[in-house]
Amino acid sequence: MVLLHGILDVTIHEGKDLPMSIANQATSFVKRVLCCNQLPELAGSVDPYVCLDVGSTRRLRSSICQSTNDPVWNERVEVYVADEAEELRIEVKDADIVGAEYMGQASIPVEMIIGGKLFDKWLKLEDQMGKPIGITEKVSRRWTPSKVRVSIKYIPVGSEETASLGLHEVPRVYFPQRPGNKVTLYHDSVCTPGPVPGIALAGGGLYSESSCWDDVYAAIQQAKRFIWITGWAVWHKTKLLRVPDRGEDSPSIGELLKQKAAEGVNVLMLVWDDTTNNMGLHSGLMATHDQETLEYFKGSDVTCLLCPRQGGMEETVLQKFSTGNMFTHHQKTIILDAPMQSSSTAASPAAAAAAGAAAGPPACDPATLEHLSTPNSSSKKAGGKAGVFSSSEAAEPPRRVVAFIGGLDLTDGRYDRHDHPLFETLADGHVHCGDLYQPSVNAFDATKYCCRQPWHDIHAKVEGPAAMDICLNFMERWAKQAGASNVAKMRHLDDHKDIHLPKGFEVFTSKASMLKSKLAHGGVTVKHETIRQQDPSLRLTDLPAGEDWSVQLFRSIDSDSAEGFPKGGHSYDAGLTVGKGKAIEASIHSAYINLIRRAKRYLYLENQYFLGSAHLWDSDTDTPCYNQVPAEIALKIVSKIKAGEPFRVYIVTPLHPEGPPTAGSVQAILYFEAQTRNMMYKRVAAAIREAGLDAHPQDYLQFFCLGKREGYETSPGLMSWSSDLQPATSFKTMSSTKSGSFKMPADSAAGAAAADAAECVDSNGVVLEQGPTCLPPADPANTVQGKCTASRRFMIYVHSKLMIVDDEYILLGSANINQRSLEGSRDSEICIGACQAGHTMASAAAPLPRGQVAGFRKALWLEHIGALGPEHDDPSRLECMQALRATGDANWQAFVHPDVQPLLQGHLLNYPNSVGYDGSVGPLPDCEEFPDLGGKILGVKNAVLPGLLTT
Structure with a gap:
């Protein structure tokens, strides 16, 4: 071979x-x-x-x-x-x-x-x-x-022509790399904003964090012209601001969007339609709340469309069935207008050459959030009719386009902090009362006590030219999927004289183009020549030189889901492939490959799934999962071992895919992931042997997961179970007596009766729709829910889609590392790749750059391991790998210990499998199944479920 x-x-x-x-x-x-x-x-x-x-x-x-x-x-x-x-x-x-x-x-x-x-x-x-x-x-x-x-x-590899490309620019993809942007990076949905002590940047200042959902809330409140949303799941009851001490709750996302639409803002939503709703399953297999959200917005000024993932005319009957019932629209974006601010003023064409920009915007301060949490009662424009604007817009201060993009859906279970609490935030008056999200416990009973499933994710805000590319993605999808009766509801942005748009944008939004495309039952006629053009007037200019971001947009999508793909020779320039008559964009896959091949020192990845390169597995090589990301990583490590150069790869995944790990689909994915790890480790082991090194494959490649374990002190009033998991004979009473506290009687019989009537209420005495009672799970020794509650441990679900390269480049978005996300003709996805020209390997005084990407990586690691030391500065060094692996091992021992004890430091766990010197992957001794939940850690091959579904 x-x-x-x-x-x-x-x-x-x-x-x-x-x-x-x-x-x-x-x-x-x-x-x-x-x-x-x-x-x-x-x-x-x-x-x-x-x-x-x-x-x-x-x-x-x-x-x-x-x-x-x-x-x-x-x-x-x-x-x-x-x-x-x-x-x-x-x-x-x-x-x-x-x-x-x-x-x-x-x-x-x-x-x-x-x-x-x-x-x-x-x-x-x-x-x-x-x-x-x-x-x-x-x-x-x-x-x-x-x-x-x-x-x-x-x-x-190594012979490609890259002279004409920008820093880390991916060639021959749909959207070019655009300089002059500001990018704000977020880990988790909320955090305490501000400088992070101990994380110093190259300029001498500290890295500063922002809170994602606080920023999203503020941006929606400030929008005046349009709010466009794509989502795998959007639940109208989701609350972005949850500050228990405020005394006044913020509106839900549904209430907020209705309010803005009533003010005349053009609010459009493209939400994936889970077709199992149409099979007699009201909530759908994926429980995305799509039908519930659709019903909520009916009759309002908000246009909410449910979009199934549909096949094209060229597909066979079976292919159309597979596409419609197995694949999804997985993009998560919010695009809206925002005021021009001093830190993000667009350049005039004359000054555009002196572009500089973004270091991360200051977070919205608490006083501002308090003001914004009160619904705005401003009247509608021009007599209150949505879509009609006064002629005074041209005289108003200029506005710009801002976009949020990443892995966070606006739905239940996503609200989480860096400490990822299990129990303490579930009680009345706390941020997760009414949001007990737990899809991974088999036979979960929401009326009984249990831990929540913590959620870890990555998101970003983009300001500048690249925000327009994210906007164009929405326009292409709306034009294709909204249908003839709704396509005109997408308001022409060039009708708003106060929004700063790129040159040539009328190609996408002019009424002539809309009319022409309507005749073809489409939407916006996109000319790729216009997309390739750069408009310097959009670049942000008033931040320090070298601090601006170059951003490139990547997608997985095909012409069944987006309108206006170029044909003929332009198809090659746009990086499109063809599959049985449809045009396919798989630029996310291309981005991963190009970035891994160019990496010099290290890779850090977080992803919800990690499977691929089945053609190189030891067995099951016909599995329809042939994306090259795992193979590229393994071959990169092999090439560095042969060259005698330091290189490490760190990969963080969930402990198991979401859902009960005993389920057939979860076991199948775990099996494919184990096959993937086995292939990678064996290639690394072979390179070590060939080089004659005294090393182990895990010195170069390590898989981690995240977990949380709490002591009983985090849940005052929750009974503690004895070591044999039998219920105690009495309940304790909570010390708090304010309205909404759970009252626990002194004997278990009364406790059962009282728990049936227990309710989670807000400070005004209004009963919330969801909230755990104090009733312990029935027969806790023999139920998964009882075991999880007694052991007080659970995985932190890693939903991130992130890769950091050499502390100089970051790739993030909605795409998982599996075939569904990377093929282009399965799930629709969207990502951005970003770097700062002033913080590169070439310009760094230290071994690695110390710009915003490096600061974000260290802040992320601080969340995971609890403390940073000098050994964490350079992830390419063996000392760094050994330090993280030692932390992960100590935490895993505490996680599985029979006695309830918090983890020693942070949340990082070594993934629970053994790796031999020959690279073979196997189970840990006495740990073949997941604690409490059951199910094989290395998975079991499923002969019933189709590979298209589980890969």
């Missing part, structure tokens, strides 16, 4: 004399007439497309040429490869309404493409037995071979 690690520059040119066998025609007839009740195709008609397999992995599909035996494609695609193969296989198929018919294949030995040679040939097709395929002319009876022409050039 030859390792192909680099890029295949492939052009599918054309085909000649492609066959249509009698057997294929008969099969097509049966499928169309008997299975799908459709008319048969014309005799001899074929709809050919071409596939490229590298080894056993399908890496490319061309478009479909309709009804021709002599197709012309002329499609050029870049294919990233990290594959072991002896040959490439070109396969030609005939598209059909159900599946596709095999037409022929040709093989290209790997030796013919390596060494920088351009392969450009006509390939004669053969059948699967190696017999030549062709057609026989009816008159002359002359036999002519069937053939296709392809061109392939292999570009190994």
Whole structure:
């Protein structure tokens, strides 16, 4: 086997004399007439497309040429490869309404493409037995071979042309990198804003944190023109501000959006439609509250649309079913207008060349939040009708576009702090009363006491030119998914004379373009040439030189979900691929690959899932999970070991996927994740042996998870159970007697009766809809809920989608590291990559830069490990890896200890599997299942659930 690690520059040119066998025609007839009740195709008609397999992995599909035996494609695609193969296989198929018919294949030995040679040939097709395929002319009876022409050039890693690119810019993707932005980074939904002691930046100041949902709330309150939201889940009852001491609760997100829409703000929402709602499951399998939120906004000025993930016309019946029922719209964005502020004033065209910008905005102060928490009673514009604006807008102060992007949905369970409490915030008057989110406990009973599932996530605010790209993503999706009756509700931004827009933006929003696209039942006609242009007037200029951010937007999305993808030669420039007639953008996958290949010292990743590169696993290599991120990481480590250079990789995932870990779907994902880790560690181990080093694979690559364990002091009044998990004989009374406290009687019989009537109420005596009673779980020794409550431990659910490279670049958004998120034609996703030109490896005086990315990484680690030392300054050093692993091991021992005890330092846990010197992954001794919850830590292969669902 030859390792192909680099890029295949492939052009599918054309085909000649492609066959249509009698057997294929008969099969097509049966499928169309008997299975799908459709008319048969014309005799001899074929709809050919071409596939490229590298080894056993399908890496490319061309478009479909309709009804021709002599197709012309002329499609050029870049294919990233990290594959072991002896040959490439070109396969030609005939598209059909159900599946596709095999037409022929040709093989290209790997030796013919390596060494920088351009392969450009006509390939004669053969059948699967190696017999030549062709057609026989009816008159002359002359036999002519069937053939296709392809061109392939292999570009190994390190040989790519990068001279024309910006710092870490990813080439040939839809959106270019844009300088002159401000980026605010958030970990978790809320925090105490302000400087973080001990985290010094290059300029001498301290890194300062901001609170995400406080900033989101303030931004929504300040919006005057539009608020556009995309979400996997949006629950109208979610409250962004929860300050128990305020005495006056803030409005929910639903109330807030209704209020803004009533003021004349254009409020549009694209929320994923969980189609299991339509199968008699009212709440849906994913419990996203989509139907509940839709009903809430009906009849209001808010336009809330539920969008299923739909397949295209070119897909087969089975593919459409899979797309609609297995895949989702997973983007999480909020785009709105905001006032121009002194720290983010846009440059005039004349001053744009002197661009500088963002170091992280100051957080909204408590006094401002207190003012904003009171609903604004300002009247609607122009007589109160939503969508009508007065002519005085042009005289108002200029406004700008701001966007929030990341992993946080506006729904239940996401509100969390850096300390991730389990019990103490569930009582009346605390921030999680009414928000007891616990989807991972089997047979969970919300009327009984239990810990909540803590939530850890990463989010960002973008100001500057890149915010317009996030805005354009919404416009493309709205134009495609809103339907003809709703597309006009997206107000034209250029109607607002006070919003500063980029040059040429009228291409996207002019009424002529809208009319033209309406005729095609679409929305905005997007011209990619305009997207590629840079408008210096949007750059932020009044912050210190070198502190501005260069930001690039990446997506996983296809033309079934977004309007206006370019075609022809522009498709290649935009990095689009084609799959059976649809255009596919998989630039998030491209970003991961490019950034990993360019990394010099270390990688730090947090992700909800981590599985991929199945083509390199020891077994189950046909699993439909061939994204290259795990392989690229392993090969990067291997290359650094061979070069004798320091390099470490830190990966944080949840202890297990969300849901009871005994569930078949969770076990299947755990099995695939274990296969992924095993593949990576074995390649690292082989490189260590080859280099003759005295080292262990975990010296270079370490997986972690996060957990929390509390003592009983965090829940005054909660009974403690004895070591055998049997209920105590009496209850204690809470010391607090204010309204809303749980009253606990002195005997268990009375306690059971009182607990049935116990309610969580606010300070005004209003009964909240959800709140745990003081009744202990029934039979706590034999129920998962009882065990979790007694042991007072639970994982912190890592929902982040984050990669930090060398303390100089950060990638974050909604995409997981699995095939669903990275393929482009499964779940729709969105991410940003960002760096500061003034804080790079090249410009750093120390081994690593010390800009905002470095400050954020250290603040994140401070949350996870509780304290920072000099050993944490350079993650590429072995001392850093050893320190984190020691912390993770000590915390894991406390996490699984039979006695209830808080973790020693922070929340970081080593992932509970063993890794041998040969890289083999196995269970820890006496710990094959998850504590309290059960289920194999290394998972179990599922023979029932389709791989498309669990990968």
